[in-house]
Amino acid sequence: MPVPESQGVVARSLLRDDAYRALRDAIVDGTLAPGERLNDPDLVAWLGISRTPIREALARLEQSGLVQTKPGRFTIVSPLNVREARNAQLVAAAMHELAVREAVPLMSEHELKAMRGANRRFRAALRANDVDAALAADDDFHEVAVEACANPMIRSVLEQVTPMLRRIERIRFASLTGRASAALHDKIVTLSAAGDAEAAALTARENWLTLEPVLAETGAIDEPQ
Known part of the structure; x- marks a missing residue:
């Protein structure tokens, strides 16, 4: 399995949550490609940690739909699956709708300023074709309402479904279609x-x-895995 050449890049005190984030980000940004086998020795060498937190992280990634495991046989990065991504999209849309509805009555000028600032960074990243910065700014924008609504169940559900959508959003933010999001962000703030x-x-x-048009254009499989 081709992994980044640097070894031991994560402190040995890394917990399973940190292993999860490292692997999740590598899958989302394409470092670990769809269909790629994830072998324990390679992951241990790359992350510089023991097998136990890695296996725990992989189990969590499987729940998020980012990896597939056949016990005793193999673990692979899940191929993009349109049906599963649509399901995740519908859930994410409902959760963000609820977060904003609950957050608006509680928002101060501080939160509104944070949203405007995040959207400025988002626009700048799109103009620069910096997909990583666009994703980070988009996260920051939506995080304001999720934090302000103070509903931990919303955050829990979003943590489950958002990683799958990030793979689709990378495609979107690399194209001109991502510009429409900035306008909708402005409307949400107003x-x-x-x-x-x-x-x-x-x-x-x-x-x-x-995200629906992007899903239709990905060429991803359309059957449950």
């Missing part, structure tokens, strides 16, 4: 500032459903 929680929530839902 409606939130006006105290219109319902309209802001529905716009948040619309924003996440705009």
